[in-house]
Amino acid sequence: MTAPLMPKATAVWLVENTTLTFRQIATFCELHELEIQAIADGDVAYNIIGISPVANGQLSAEEIKRCEADASADLVANIIERNVKESNAKNKKILSPSQRSDKPAAILWIIRNCPEISDSQICKLIGTTKPTIQSIRTGTRPDMSVLRAKNPVAIGLCSEKDLDAAITVAKVKAEKLANPKPKAKKKKTTKKAPVKKTVAKKAVKKKAAAKKSAVKKTAAKTKKTTVKKASSAKTKKTPAKKPAAKKTATKKKTAKKTK
Numbered sequence: 001m002t003a004p005l006m007p008k009a010t011a012v013w014l015v016e017n018t019t020l021t022f023r024q025i026a027t028f029c030e031l032h033e034l035e036i037q038a039i040a041d042g043d044v045a046y047n048i049i050g051i052s053p054v055a056n057g058q059l060s061a062e063e064i065k066r067c068e069a070d071a072s073a074d075l076v077a078n079i080i081e082r083n084v085k086e087s088n089a090k091n092k093k094i095l096s097p098s099q100r101s102d103k104p105a106a107i108l109w110i111i112r113n114c115p116e117i118s119d120s121q122i123c124k125l126i127g128t129t130k131p132t133i134q135s136i137r138t139g140t141r142p143d144m145s146v147l148r149a150k151n152p153v154a155i156g157l158c159s160e161k162d163l164d165a166a167i168t169v170a171k172v173k174a175e176k177l178a179n180p181k182p183k184a185k186k187k188k189t190t191k192k193a194p195v196k197k198t199v200a201k202k203a204v205k206k207k208a209a210a211k212k213s214a215v216k217k218t219a220a221k222t223k224k225t226t227v228k229k230a231s232s233a234k235t236k237k238t239p240a241k242k243p244a245a246k247k248t249a250t251k252k253k254t255a256k257k258t259k
Contacts, residue, residue: 006051007031007098008039010058013050015040019068020075028059028075030098030155032148099155103128104143106152107136113149114163116170125158125166 007029014025015036022036029036038044053059058077067073106126110117111133117125119133135141152158 008045009048009051010053011036011039012045012048013052016050017052018064020064021071024067024071024073024075028077030102030150099157102150102155103157104132104136104141105148105150106155106157107133108147109149109151111137114167114170116174117166118170118173121166121170125162126152127157 008031011025011029011031014020014028022033022040025031026033026036035044054061054064059075060078063076067075103126107122107128110122110125119130122128122133123130132141136144136147141147153160153163
């Protein structure tokens with residue numbers, strides 16, 4: 001259960017208007033019994049006006065009568081008041097003044113009961129700063145002598161799941177630091193010598209030579225064909241010789257004339 005919005009004013013009203021014991025009022029308002037006794041004696045909170053928890057919806061009249069009849073019973077807040085604890089755990093911005101003032105007490109409780117939790121985890125759980133945690137750790141806080149440890153789950157600053165999760169994470173980190181894993185030795189990788197590409201180069205050269213020889217052969221063939229064509233054309237152009245028989249006939253005719 002979370003403390004009421006104004007615990008001292010609520011305690012003043014319960015002291016003045018009920019017959020509840022100091023212990024019952026102290027547990028409900030999350031105050032010390034001696035402080036409740038001082039309120040009853042008029043030494044403390046004499047200038048504070050009492051606020052009715054029944055009017056605020058924090059308590060019912062039947063619950064007050066039940067606890068007045070049984071001194072060993074504790075006051076149980078209404079369902080709406082009990083749900084404040086869960087809403088505060090979900091949304092840490094909505095905190096009562098008593099919860100804000102109880103943050104150092106919650107830090108002290110965590111430092112004493114869960115020393116493995118780191119400062120950064122405490123900051124996330126409670127919503128505080130590292131300088132305040134350090135001042136409580138070293139004992140340099142001004143109100144250190146009056147500070148009383150309080151469970152943050154009971155106050156409503158964090159949920160039990162979050163606290164357990166923070167403890168488990170802190171234990172795992174501590175185990176890792178205590179027993180670090182041996183580093184695996186890196187295998188020496190020998191660089192392979194680059195493979196000579198002589199075979200590929202030779203193949204390329206052979207292909208190039210074959211291409212050149214093929215080109216030369218084709219050029220020679222073309223030359224031969226052109227030469228043959230030219231020679232055949234010349235032979236066709238030369239005139240054929242006259243037969244020798246005609247010459248003999250002309251010679252005979254000339255010889256007869258001379259006779």
